Amino acid sequence: MLEWLRTPAAIVFVFGIVIFVHELGHFIAAKLMGVYAPRFSIGFGPALLSHKWGETEYILAALPLGGYVRMASREDESMAFLEGGSEKPAPGEEAGANGAPAILAQPLPRYYDPNGMAPFGPKPVPENRWLESKSLIARLFIMLAGVTMNFVLGFLIIAGIFITAGEVVYQTREIGDVAMFSSTDSTFQGLAAGDTILSVDGHAVETWNDISERIVADGGASLVITTNRGTTTIPVQDSGVHSRVVIAGGVLRPNLPAVVGQVVSGKPGERSGLKVDDSVTAVNGVPVRGWFGLVRQIESSPGRALTLSVRRGGNALDVKVTPDSTPDVNPITQRDTVLGKIGVAIKDLGARHPIPFGDAIKSAWLTTWGNAGLIVQTLHRLLTGHQSVKGLAGPVGVGVQAGQAAQQGWQSLLSLLALLSINLAVVNLVPIPILDGGQILIMVAEAIKGRALAARTRVLLFYGGFSAIVLLFSIVTFNDLSSLVRRIFHH
Structure with missing residues (x-):
């Protein structure tokens, strides 16, 4: 796929499928319940292709961002126009003008025309085909x-x-970083990069996967984490930074090797000369503790020139890079912030096991x-x-x-x-x-x-x-x- 087509194609793919699947659910259920559904469209706008199968017209429209299903509903007055649905009476005919019977005291019937012959012989939608006629x-x-x-x-x-894809198992219990956005929260101050987690809520752990599973699995009001330096008790909430899911997936990060697995085209990392499999050992001469230690250094340095010490193969070299300034929102204070980004991703060095x-x-x-x-x-x-x-x-x-x-x-x-x-x-x-x-x-x-x-x-x-x-x-x-x-x- 051409590079410049990748983003719009991804947008159409993502939005189109989720909305199409949603409407397909309504359509199938309506058919199963016997509701008249005269149209099902993949996409919006002018029809590129259409085919009538039974009483339903299936359409492939010009804008493939989702779709829609039209059902017979008394709230949908447009059924009369879109489906050849009703013979519109002339002005005054409802009151008996032009010899028409007076029907002021009763609702006007809706009509449908499965054969496209509305001008010559419309048929009323049977009462049992309306959405409103169905049980709750x-x-x-x-x-x-x-x-x-x-x-x-x-x-x-x-x-x-x-x-x-299986499961990637990280054979480490060492904390690589406690997320920057929680650094001012006193409840996490008992945990630090370099700590080795020994147990979670009293359960011994052997891998980082064990740690994550134990944090999320226990539903207690407090999270008890024991490391080589002592025990920390964290009050747990249903949401926010103190929720078990966020602690497991966003606050505590494992100590993983700072090896580059992907370099995004056009970003500072590529422009600086970073390559896949480069191992970053220091930033401005200060050793980094794994990948998330590197991420912390970069995120805290938007727009500031950095010198990365890199090992490439058997060679050591310095790479100069200036992180882009990327706007973000602090998840605790909800205030705008700016993070440094260089457009590189970690190399997956975990052991992949089939599940x-x-x-x-x-x-x-x-x-x-x-x-x-x-x-x-x-x-x-x-x-x-x-x-x-x-x-x-x-x-x-x-x-x-x-x-x-x-x-x-x-x-x-x-x-x-x-x-x-x-x-x-x-x-x-x-x-x-x-x-x-x-x-x-x-x-x-x-x-x-x-x-x-x-x-x-x-x-x-x-x-x-x-x-x-x-x-x-x-x-x-x-x-x-x-x-x-x-x-x-x-x-």
């Missing part, structure tokens, strides 16, 4: 099918990665629900004011991530696809009327009341939800564009 359970099944498909997609991708099928499925299940839990925690923190919207990424930000993942290879791109699919599933369950969660809430409310909500109430709820989504979309897009602008001016 059937309608909930249709609404939940989209998010279910997204969860399934995420799970299958993660399981496939575990099965095909038995059953263990891979179990790990994929735990990873899927773990990611979903993190998204729920983030939403909760946003709603309670414990997290700023500055850290949120929108379509532009996800597009940038997709391009970066595409450069790193298929596994990275598929991992992003899985995470985005799970993200879409969770967000769609938020009870905002325009989302699936909001539709489900309305259905349940109507079932409890025993009657449909008034049309005015539905309109107000819809526009309220729509306004909330537009506001959030505007905020995250502003975040994305601001980040891009800062990157350009800091470059």
Whole structure:
């Protein structure tokens, strides 16, 4: 693939698949429940290809960013126009003008025309084919099918990665770094680079994989880590830097060799002459403690010239590099910060072991629900004011991530696809009327009341939800564009 096509292709791939799979779930469920679904489109905009199979028109549209399914719903007035759906009466005919029967006291029927003969003989949509005619359970099944498909997609991708790639085991118990963003947190001050972890919550550990699994596995209110220097007790919270998932995946980092595994084209690392398999031993003459010690030095030096001591083969040499200044958000203070980046990635030197099928499925299940839990925690923190919207990424930000993942290879791109699919599933369950969660809430409310909500109430709820989504979309897009602008001016 041409380099300049990689990012847009990755964006189409990621967004297109997660939205298409979501709509496919709704479509299949609607068909199973007997709801009339006259159109299923892959993509948006003008149709490039279309084929009518049975009563449904299948379309491949010009803009392949997702898709949509159209179902017979009494709320969808456009059914009349898009499907040849109703014979529109002339003005006044509803009241009996032009010899037409007066029908003011009854609802107008909708029509559909499976043979494209609407001008000559439209047929009314049977009452049992409308979405509203179905039982509450059937309608909930249709609404939940989209998010279910997204969860399934995420799970299958993660399981496939575990099965095909296996597990990398890091034969170390030594801490390489305690993440910079937690350095001012006193609860982590009992842990430091160079410490060897002996046990977690009373369980002895042999590898870094054991350490991560033990941190996440125990659900206690405190995390007890014993090292060669003593024991540290960390209060555990459901979210944030004190959550077990974040401690395992973001705060404590293993001591891994500082060997370059990838050099990104056009970044300072490439321009300075760094190459794959280079081993970095010191920064400005100060020895580094493994890869994450190197990362800390680089991140804390945006825009400042550094001299890296490198071993290449049997030779020692110095490489001069100036890290790019990359805007970021501190996950604790939620304040803007700037980190140094040179565009290199670590070489995977862990021992790769195949995972038995059953263990891979179990790990994929735990990873899927773990990611979903993190998204729920983030939403909760946003709603309670414990997290700023500055850290949120929108379509532009996800597009940038997709391009970066595409450069790193298929596994990275598929991992992003899985995470985005799970993200879409969770967000769609938020009870905002325009989302699936909001539709489900309305259905349940109507079932409890025993009657449909008034049309005015539905309109107000819809526009309220729509306004909330537009506001959030505007905020995250502003975040994305601001980040891009800062990157350009800091470059």
